[in-house]
Amino acid sequence: MHFTQEQRDAWHADTRNSPFNRWLRDHTVGPDGLLNLDSLRSVAAEFGVDAEKYAHLNAGQQRMNVGNRLRRVVPRHVYDPGSNQMDAQLIRPPAPIPAATEHAPSDWPFMVNATTSDLLRMQAAAIEELRRRGVVRTGNAPLGDYAEHLFARAFHWKLTPNSATSYDAENGDGIRFQIKARRLRTEAPGERQLGVMRALPDAGFDYLAAVLFNRDFSVRRAALVPHATVLARAVHVRHVNGWRFILDDAVWLLEGVQDVTSSLRSAADALNEGVVSGASRDLI
Template identity: 35%
Template sequence: MIRDEFHPSDFSSHDLLRQYAGILSELRARGVIRTLNAPSGDLAETLTERAYRGALAPNSEKSWDVRAADGGLLQVKSRVIAASARSKPVQFSVFRSWDFDAAVFVVLAAETYEVLGAFEVESTVVQARARAAAWVGGEIITLSLVGLAALPDYIDVTARLQAALESLDLPMAENDLPAAQEH
């Protein structure tokens, strides 16, 4: 039962996300829902927007989610996993077009919605690794966090997205995000 004294506006965005993660876990334990993926896509796009000091694409944009400050088009894919499952492969959502410069894969912890890993990968590398999935009308990629870090020429943007998560309640201009680590 929600009590009258609970006021979401009294909490930081990150604290609300932690509470929400707990609620999802309880609903899953009760058999009410089957997955923990509910807000992950929107959150990953917002974190990417902040980390790249970019702009979100209009709703239903065909091939990209964020235009980075440098003009690059980014397709954002996210998954929520148990923090202990970093080496377990997960399937990211379908790619239906390749009109973007890079994909940003964001993996969030189911227990807290912390950013476990985030990697920028050129679209040509992703396309070469993806496999056709006729039942969804596109191509999919299945990788673990370890597998993402093994892709050629990836850029580790984990620290940038972690900083973006911590700065959700600050105006974007006040973000002081760390640089990406190229590999």
């Protein structure tokens, strides 16, 4: 590829001395003016970029490839503190998802240019940090664990071991709860179908504790549904050998169902603020 002198001058003026490149040079170039590959790998590791995959390239190509990857994931306030603001990509309100599209714009613009491997690593890293904080209990997709954490936090329930199959938590009186959650992204009817429940007639739980999250993971609605009500409305699906339950708005109108939306929202707010939630004791 051939670059004209004009193009080289433009790159030197506009790109080479950009806040990001100045920051990266400060962390990777030694006093002798030469690139320190160990420093480059250290910076890459800090932000979850695998620099080793470029180790077969020469030093300049390694710097170019790793730098391009870092540019996508390093928040602006890290390399440009003079901006006096967090990266706009990270603080702007989520954009509403278009109703009928398979490839909707991401709420986090830097993800658009990330590779599949980058996204998987970001998800894994996020889940590990959530597990370290005690918000989730497994290395799986965090929605179910997050719902369990919110219910337990709101009502002081004790979560059961992960191996328990019929219920997820119990209160001080021994009442058992199976906890289910769904995240609504497109408003499609099928999104309100909860996960399959096994051996439902055996009454392995006393109440279904169910929560619907909005696309941004805020709590939309939550309810405690008696087992008998779940059994009456659930449909057995033979090929999965389980029962499916649709958490539509009519459920909140059924006798015996308790609306616990405000309690779950308070627990979520307290968790995000980093303070201990005040438990709700006026319900189960």
